[in-house]
Amino acid sequence: METCSAAGVAGGDVRALARLITWLENGDPQAVPVMRALAARPRRAQVIGVTGPPGSGKSTLVDKLIAEARKRGARVGVLAVDPSSPFTGGAILGDRLRMQGHATDEGVYIRSLASRGRLGGVSAATQACVRALDAAGYDYILVETVGVGQSEVDVVRIADTVILVAVPGLGDDIQVIKAGIMEIGDVFVVNKADRDGADRVVREIRTMLETAAALKFGAMPERATVDTLSTHVMHGIGEGQAHVDPHAFLADLPPVVKTVAETGEGVPALLDLVIAHHAKAEASGALAERRLAGARAEIKSLVSGRIDAALSEEPAAGREASLARAVADGTMDVYGAAHELLAVLKAQPLGR
């Protein structure tokens, strides 16, 4: 039988680490004692999320970020996460990365994570894997997702810094980014910046960020400029924020950087921006807040998992089946059924 000790993981045993991650991916309870033993260690790694539409060159960018971080002497862990909804074909990012020449580098650990089971569980599993990589001594942990759906957003939210990758010529995908994903980006990248239209994409992203900031600031649907923000302040809009200096406010917007991942152009600057974001977030307390939110989400996910497990055990499982039958037959209403099932659950041991 395969085993895996916390000491092995912490001591750099890659096979122990791989086994632990497999357990976490599968929700195997064997992971629990190992993770509990590893939890005593303080968090050290910087966690970087990378997301963006398919075709934006995320994999190549991650490849070059790995190389840049290695140049600076850091060890790098990579989790390529595919929250495989039935609708993504599922390019196996991790495999692609492994082929790009890091396979023999002991300072790099690359792993694909597939979604087993429910979507909600992917981000919790990813978070646990991040903690395992952290304990194994990796300095940077890159979390890359396939696409930009809701589950991908949930996954990258666990990162300390989120890189949102756009690219010229995807037209509609920029619209996709517009629609709501903007808020999760801490650093924006326009990749393939040697293509026509890169500067236009940069401008579009800036405009979106400024508009979003203006809306937040004063609920006025216009682009934020020093002028419009000053007007807001003059008119007492942006309640409770009249002390905000518009120049400082605009300077606080996430940076937008151009890269050509194929050649590596712009990648050192990107890594610098990521490091700067992390340092700033650490100083302001924003990082602590984000990690608190992450911890809360992970606890809740474990609690739900335990309750789901309890629902599949007797007596809840049997009672649930008969309650569902009564609801389907129309002899019982669903609220009454939920009430009864909760009572059964409360009387049952929850969790191991």
Added chain:
Amino acid sequence: METCSAAGVAGGDVRALARLITWLENGDPQAVPVMRALAARPRRAQVIGVTGPPGSGKSTLVDKLIAEARKRGARVGVLAVDPSSPFTGGAILGDRLRMQGHATDEGVYIRSLASRGRLGGVSAATQACVRALDAAGYDYILVETVGVGQSEVDVVRIADTVILVAVPGLGDDIQVIKAGIMEIGDVFVVNKADRDGADRVVREIRTMLETAAALKFGAMPERATVDTLSTHVMHGIGEGQAHVDPHAFLADLPPVVKTVAETGEGVPALLDLVIAHHAKAEASGALAERRLAGARAEIKSLVSGRIDAALSEEPAAGREASLARAVADGTMDVYGAAHELLAVLKAQPLGR
């Protein structure tokens, strides 16, 4: 204060129905006594899900299905559901439908449902709204979704019959359908069938259905034909299914029908196929099974909702906050935190 009685809803009071649906949409507890009072009534309506990629003409198709059902003397309820992930712009389907001339028809009730809160909740809320429309005496309840993402799939799963709409010329979207959504379709439509390539799309869908069936039958990656299936049976592949008649097996595949929603062409045939699917599913017990699964999902969703609510009340809320802080600080492991939180939850009243 606005009120709403079960008798009003059951008696055809449209304003009472509208209010009840708003409560269900918002998760307002005022809905509970009304829904409990309505639960005693047997289910009568036939629930039809309509899904497919944006641009496939779903809205026009739904419009024409309404007209066809009205011609046959049936009353029709429509729920246009947008599980608004941040990434759908969210065309407001219900509004578009209302403008198509059913607004003054008392035999038609059209309503858009937005996603408030968590994704998991949309399908449960939709299911509750379907029950409200059923109690209000609508014969057909159409549930239309904006796109074809995971949450849309979850929503249409609650239908008795799912219509999956494809269209020529979307190329990639057919790929999307290929990837995994096929299994939820009970009746396949190739809409805009007056366009070039409609027959090719019909053939592609048939091939996919046959291949999927062949895989299920004998785990052989080839298209199912009477010949290949007979070969499977001869070779003892398709274990335990040697008694299956390949002709009957292929006849059992979901039908594929061409429509031109703009002109109404093919829509009567489509409604006939939907009705036939329903009758067959009722006779075979498949419908009862599907409704049982729906009831189970709805109960579970309510149970999770109650637990979430309990988590936001004292003492769990306070304990959760301090546990999350301990996990984020690294002074406690997440498994221990989940264990403690579960103990607090068990000691706390769950649900109203």
